[in-house]
Amino acid sequence: xxxATTIFPHPPSIITSAxxxxxxxxxxxxxxxxxxxxxxxxxxxxxxxxxESQLQKQAVRIALEKADLKEDDIDVLIGGDxxxxxxxxxxxxxxxxxxxxxxxxxxxxxxxxxxxxxxxxAGGFAGRAMAVxxxxxxxxxxxxRMPLNYGGQRPPTSQWTATAGGALAVSxxxxxxxxxGATIGRIVDMGVTDANNMGAAMAPAxxxxxxxxxxxxKLSPADFDHIVTGDLGxxxxxxxxxLGDNEGLDLRSTHLDCGLMIYDSDKxxxxxxxxxxxxxxxxxxxxxxxxxxxxxxxxxxxxxTGALLSPTVSQQGESIPSVSHLVWLSSDKE
Amino acid sequence: xxxATTIFPHPPSIITSAxxxxxxxxxxxxxxxxxxxxxxxxxxxxxxxxxESQLQKQAVRIALEKADLKEDDIDVLIGGDxxxxxxxxxxxxxxxxxxxxxxxxxxxxxxxxxxxxxxxxAGGFAGRAMAVxxxxxxxxxxxxRMPLNYGGQRPPTSQWTATAGGALAVSxxxxxxxxxGATIGRIVDMGVTDANNMGAAMAPAxxxxxxxxxxxxKLSPADFDHIVTGDLGxxxxxxxxxLGDNEGLDLRSTHLDCGLMIYDSDKxxxxxxxxxxxxxxxxxxxxxxxxxxxxxxxxxxxxxTGALLSPTVSQQGESIPSVSHLVWLSSDKE
Numbered sequence: 001x002x003x004a005t006t007i008f009p010h011p012p013s014i015i016t017s018a019x020x021x022x023x024x025x026x027x028x029x030x031x032x033x034x035x036x037x038x039x040x041x042x043x044x045x046x047x048x049x050x051x052e053s054q055l056q057k058q059a060v061r062i063a064l065e066k067a068d069l070k071e072d073d074i075d076v077l078i079g080g081d082x083x084x085x086x087x088x089x090x091x092x093x094x095x096x097x098x099x100x101x102x103x104x105x106x107x108x109x110x111x112x113x114x115x116x117x118x119x120x121x122a123g124g125f126a127g128r129a130m131a132v133x134x135x136x137x138x139x140x141x142x143x144x145r146m147p148l149n150y151g152g153q154r155p156p157t158s159q160w161t162a163t164a165g166g167a168l169a170v171s172x173x174x175x176x177x178x179x180x181g182a183t184i185g186r187i188v189d190m191g192v193t194d195a196n197n198m199g200a201a202m203a204p205a206x207x208x209x210x211x212x213x214x215x216x217x218k219l220s221p222a223d224f225d226h227i228v229t230g231d232l233g234x235x236x237x238x239x240x241x242x243l244g245d246n247e248g249l250d251l252r253s254t255h256l257d258c259g260l261m262i263y264d265s266d267k268x269x270x271x272x273x274x275x276x277x278x279x280x281x282x283x284x285x286x287x288x289x290x291x292x293x294x295x296x297x298x299x300x301x302x303x304x305t306g307a308l309l310s311p312t313v314s315q316q317g318e319s320i321p322s323v324s325h326l327v328w329l330s331s332d333k334e
Numbered sequence: 335x336x337x338a339t340t341i342f343p344h345p346p347s348i349i350t351s352a353x354x355x356x357x358x359x360x361x362x363x364x365x366x367x368x369x370x371x372x373x374x375x376x377x378x379x380x381x382x383x384x385x386e387s388q389l390q391k392q393a394v395r396i397a398l399e400k401a402d403l404k405e406d407d408i409d410v411l412i413g414g415d416x417x418x419x420x421x422x423x424x425x426x427x428x429x430x431x432x433x434x435x436x437x438x439x440x441x442x443x444x445x446x447x448x449x450x451x452x453x454x455x456a457g458g459f460a461g462r463a464m465a466v467x468x469x470x471x472x473x474x475x476x477x478x479r480m481p482l483n484y485g486g487q488r489p490p491t492s493q494w495t496a497t498a499g500g501a502l503a504v505s506x507x508x509x510x511x512x513x514x515g516a517t518i519g520r521i522v523d524m525g526v527t528d529a530n531n532m533g534a535a536m537a538p539a540x541x542x543x544x545x546x547x548x549x550x551x552k553l554s555p556a557d558f559d560h561i562v563t564g565d566l567g568x569x570x571x572x573x574x575x576x577l578g579d580n581e582g583l584d585l586r587s588t589h590l591d592c593g594l595m596i597y598d599s600d601k602x603x604x605x606x607x608x609x610x611x612x613x614x615x616x617x618x619x620x621x622x623x624x625x626x627x628x629x630x631x632x633x634x635x636x637x638x639t640g641a642l643l644s645p646t647v648s649q650q651g652e653s654i655p656s657v658s659h660l661v662w663l664s665s666d667k668e
């Protein structure tokens with residue numbers, strides 16, 4: 001048996017978090033949870049990619065400010081995004097000149113970053129570690145699908161990449177919420193080849209990790225207020241519930257999906273829901289962490305979900321491997 | 335002051351490593367150090383990208399076999415590569431179905447992976463952690479520069495992306511070599527915009543990390559057999575020495591660069607040297623680790639170097655940020 005799950009004997013703290021977004025995210029049901037809204041998709045820069053970098057730069061700066069921390073108070077930045085060679089992150093964070101760990105986990109980046117930040121601080125390798133991620137509708141569309149100007153039709157299973165970002169800092173010492181545990185996800189590929197149906201590709205990965213966590217810990221869904229996935233959307237969420245049903249694991253009652261939270265799917269014309277690294281990152285940093293800090297939520301599992309395809313290999317006919325990393329967040333230390 | 339450098343009180347062991355390569359790497363000065371050579375750039379697959387995935391799959395399998403380990407003996411795989419969305423890694427490793435941490439650090443991937451594998455095992459979060467990386471001349475050329483069929487001329491400062499891969503496993507218990515310490519690199523961008531001169535872009539990042547290590551540890555270059563960089567090549571290596579000279583740090587005497595080792599630059603028509611994640615990974619796994627294990631080398635610093643650009647942002651006129659992560663490897667535990 002693999003040691004996929006870690007339970008922290010001394011759970012590290014999430015000492016600050018910040019969420020930033022764009023106009024459409026502001027108009028969604030959690031619009032007032034963003035610390036900063038950017039109405040201009042260029043973020044006053046010249047290209048969408050430069051705009052996405054601003055999301056990360058802003059999220060880190062605001063997260064620092066909210067905890068009255070200086071840049072030098074952070075020992076390591078851990079970040080990634082969806083863009084080729086993760087340039088949203090590297091160009092967004094280069095001005096901070098802090099020790100930097102680059103990660104790639106598609107839309108599961110924020111849970112991988114939080115998981116690593118927790119291990120590095122709990123292991124004594126960093127005093128404070130910051131995790132950050134972002135996505136941008138305009139950079140993702142032209143990279144994965146078509147230039148926006150092409151005006152391509154989006155099929156009903158497609159999801160809308162959020163223009164959003166999130167950053168959080170973890171420390172060995174501090175108040176709630178606490179990172180009680182984490183499960184490192186495995187790559188799961190069930191043969192889905194439709195790059196316009198990410199939810200279906202990612203649901204089995206989310207289920208694999210959630211099941212690993214429950215098997216490893218002997219806990220059950222009833223121990224949690226919510227089991228939160230990243231961006232399964234309408235299609236992937238139903239599949240996740242069914243996968244649970246098949247094995248007698250009730251996920252329906254407690255499940256929330258950030259992709260179904262960030263937009264009003266019916267009114268905002270996003271088809272199957274939201275997606276992108278920034279979707280789960282902003283809902284975690286803007287909503288779930290503050291709710292846990294205030295004690296309005298007690299325990300959640302946060303399992304962001306990532307589809308590990310590239311346009312190149314998709315066009316070569318490959319199926320879509322996916323991964324989902326999970327963290328257990330709690331308002332209590334034990 | 336940042337805690338960029340970790341010195342492990344109980345240094346973890348590198349218990350196995352494997353290097354795989356292609357035809358040109360076999361013809362280089364260290365050709366006999368590869369555990370497997372693939373003469374076919376397609377690796378009997380249909381596309382170059384599928385070929386690159388085979389490099390990672392092979393490296394992991396051979397590293398396991400050499401230590402008589404089964405797949406299940408590994409708790410976590412940590413991997414990345416240069417391809418958009420790191421598909422060399424995700425498609426190469428999906429069949430292992432092991433807990434997987436995706437990383438992106440361009441050609442510094444192997445030192446970031448080794449650094450994280452060391453921290454996860456030393457921190458007790460994994461029993462055995464495996465780091466893996468690869469690059470492939472044919473996938474990199476068409477992604478970063480031109481389709482091979484175009485037959486573009488390569489300028490004298492350009493480097494040849496190695497078709498190679500490496501994998502290693504780290505454990506809290508075991509024999510030499512030991513991972514004594516690690517320094518997490520900072521992003522450094524000195525304004526170089528020439529995507530055909532990666533050595534110049536990366537040298538300042540390598541210097542920043544090497545200087546951080548010496549400042550943090552109070553050790554000096556004389557304490558090491560070699561200071562090894564990843565793929566600075568001829569141009570970047572000279573710049574690194576000059577940066578050291580400017581501050582009275584003699585790097586010339588002990589410096590080796592994997593990009594200058596893997597090929598015979600004069601005879602093999604590679605201009606400024608080799609490059610790619612697989613260059614540093616294969617020289618580390620095929621040459622340095624075995625030399626340290628045998629005690630023929632006592633102490634080295636391994637600082638692979640990564641240029642964090644993407645073709646998209648390069649074409650937008652952006653300069654090239656770089657990063658270099660460093661690990662201190664030793665034949666002695668203390």
